[in-house]
Amino acid sequence: MSEGKPAGGAGSSLPQAPLEAAEIGALTLTQMSAFASALIADGLENPSSPLRKPALATVGAGGLPAVRTVILRFADEAHRTLGFFTDARSPKVAELQQNPRAALLFHDPRCDMQLRLSGRAEIRVGDEVAWARAAAPSRRAYLVTAAPGTLSPGPVSGLPSDVEGIIPPLERLEEGRANFALIEFRVEERDMLILSRAGNRRARFRLEGGREAASWLVP
Ligand SMILES: Cc1cc2nc3c(=O)[nH]c(=O)nc-3n(C[C@H](O)[C@H](O)[C@H](O)COP(=O)(O)O)c2cc1C
Numbered sequence: 001m002s003e004g005k006p007a008g009g010a011g012s013s014l015p016q017a018p019l020e021a022a023e024i025g026a027l028t029l030t031q032m033s034a035f036a037s038a039l040i041a042d043g044l045e046n047p048s049s050p051l052r053k054p055a056l057a058t059v060g061a062g063g064l065p066a067v068r069t070v071i072l073r074f075a076d077e078a079h080r081t082l083g084f085f086t087d088a089r090s091p092k093v094a095e096l097q098q099n100p101r102a103a104l105l106f107h108d109p110r111c112d113m114q115l116r117l118s119g120r121a122e123i124r125v126g127d128e129v130a131w132a133r134a135a136a137p138s139r140r141a142y143l144v145t146a147a148p149g150t151l152s153p154g155p156v157s158g159l160p161s162d163v164e165g166i167i168p169p170l171e172r173l174e175e176g177r178a179n180f181a182l183i184e185f186r187v188e189e190r191d192m193l194i195l196s197r198a199g200n201r202r203a204r205f206r207l208e209g210g211r212e213a214a215s216w217l218v219p
Helices: 021-025 029-045 091-098 127-135 137-143 172-175
Strands: 055-059 065-069 072-077 081-087 101-106 114-127 180-194 201-208 212-217
Touching: 021 172, 029 072, 029 101, 029 180, 029 201, 029 212, 055 091, 065 091, 081 091, 081 137, 091 114, 091 180, 127 180, 137 172
Parallel strands: none
Antiparallel strands: 055 065, 055 101, 072 081, 081 180, 101 114, 114 180, 180 201, 201 212
16 A cells, blocks of 8 residues: 555545555455445545545436436445435436446546446435435435426526525425435446556456456456
């Protein structure tokens, strides 16, 4: 590991700079896997981390790719799931209901590490546990009157006038719950890439028969 303070929050073991030759030379598949976990942990623990906002890719209408930024809300290592909040009326939800295959991209520019996850996502509209975890400012987004992506005659937030610029009381926020959805992403494959002047390294971890098979790949 690089010396000095880790880049992430408490518990994170991410280096704050690209790995040097000795560190690259000593990397094992176990360490590559641990870095992949550390990237996700940093996104969860550290609100200012670039890993907090991965890109979620889906198969869009007509089979075209679609990608957007989302905020990582939770991760469950044991079940290999990651959770995101979204508007149930947004195009990504219809896309995932049509085809659950999805991919996630995390990039840490501090240590030049990239993690690509592929798997399947399930949509849970109005999920009670996830809604309980959503803070008031997040909940307000689900009061937007028309579906995200609806054409507008001018620049708008889409929020009803009574909640524009304020966080309303909980009873009012509750009215948005029907528009709230949890995206539960189940990881099937992890692709971990580390860039370094000393030589790049890439490893793949793929679920096969319930177990994860690890392989080195040419970067
Ligand atoms: C920093 C940032 C964070 C975002 N987080 C979320 C999020 O957690 N959930 C979400 O649905 N959209 C989020 N968005 C908006 C999406 O990127 C996207 O524009 C919107 O959800 C519509 O996507 P869709 O048309 O593909 O469904 C975020 C955008 C930015 C810039």
